[in-house]
Amino acid sequence: MTKKIRNPKSQIPKLKYTLMTGNEAIGEAAVAAGCRLYAGYPITPQNELTAYMSKRMVEEGRVFIQSESELAAINMVFGASVAGARAMTSSSSPGISLKQEGISYLAGCELPAVIVNIMRGGPGLGNIAPAQSDYFQATRGGGHGDYRTIALAPSSVEEAVELTRLAFDLADKYRGPVLVIGDGILGQMMEPVKNSKFEIRNSKLLPKPWALTGAKGRKPNIIRSLYLKPGALEEFNKKLQRKYEEIKEKETRFEEALTRDAELIIVAYGTTSRIAKAAAQNLRKKNKKAGLIRPITLWPFPDKAIKEVAKNAKAFLVVEMSNGQMVEDVELAAKGRRPVHFYGRSGGGVPTPEEIEKEALKVMSSWFVDKKPRTTN
């Protein structure tokens, strides 16, 4: 049985689509996924998400808290998760840095949670313009300790809905924090979302026998990240690593376009990937064989896909709204077999398809200049 979405924002109920900002869409997706607690502290460019939840969670009789700080928010999520409830928090770059301690504890305690980062320019307070400069933070664990977080990077408002719902499922399945990573454009822009994307699914949520629900009639559960007995922590960390290996195996997601005969593979994620895709299509019109790989999971990174296309492609061009972070993962995956070029904008600069095209042509034209061995400089 499906329940029809009740969306107070929708002024045109007749349509199959609703025009929504990314922030609102992520909020509604969380509601549809059965999120029972949202805690957040305001920061641009994700404020509309907190504002949306302040209405919708209350309407649904669930918990909304505008916390006194980011630290409080992430620890409220921790508390809800310990009790077995689906919980989410959201913020933007500097706020996500503040939440890292909590995220590390969630990973150490193996607690599911969804954390949304609508990135802004950095470092420091930076600015509120779109950026992708938190890639390292999202894919290398982020906080202290030897852990990883699944990081999902939607490239459209509708995909933000799909991936937010997926984030809740993966968090429960693998018992750990899952990040949804977007930028200011994704959060702020409106695009149509199919109303059916918000249908409540009947499938039962995974049972959580580990949750702290009162120990009546059973042995007490213990949730902690402190292992003092010699060898115990190493054993636990190995268990975490086995889980991460399983995630790499089963949950790596990416999209490829025009890659089959491509000589140049552009690699980009999120908002940048849409722009890069347009660039690849324009290049094709000029008979230049360009293709695109778009990682949907930033961690686990689709390194097998990169290895696969490296067999036939001549080079990679990584495009990011940062000064070069994902480019390291592409280099690791390409393992020196193919040159990896980089083009980045940062601090709020958004590349145009024409800019990317120009960079791609620069790379491609160097292949035809001369056949003589080139001296290294």
Added chain:
Amino acid sequence: MQTTRIICAGFGGQGIMTLGKVLATLGMKNGKSVSWMPSYGAEVRGGTAHSMVIISDSDIPSPVIDKADICIVMNKPSLDKFESRVKKGGTIILNSSLIESSVKRKDINAVKVPATEIASSLGNIKVANIVALGALVSKTKIVSKNKAISLLKEFFAEKKALLELNKKAFNEGIRI
């Protein structure tokens, strides 16, 4: 394959965001790809706010508009800011009630609409944006007049008085 890029600009309270949303919704109802992107955050009171709308037959790469086909400017600071952002041969619709000066460029079409005066003669200054919408529909034919009216009907389905006012405002704009 056609793509129309529209920038709506004015000061806070002129219905700039709403005007953009109405345009995007019209595109969506016509089965097009649409995006709407607001200026957000560090806008100052009395300054300009803007929204960018793209309506396209194909996927929209970036919702950010560099050069617009159509620009609707509702106040003077917006004209100063966006005149240079209109494509050669593009159209600029300006609220002549609040903008005394004219467009400097000769390579774009300028349409003057006394939107604020018309709205105020209709009894509500807030519908100036819908007057501008009427002018846009009449001058650019991005959607048919009837489709725009039927959308207004849906928007104001439960507010009959507002619907009449907005329909009047729209029709005044059409007449420009």
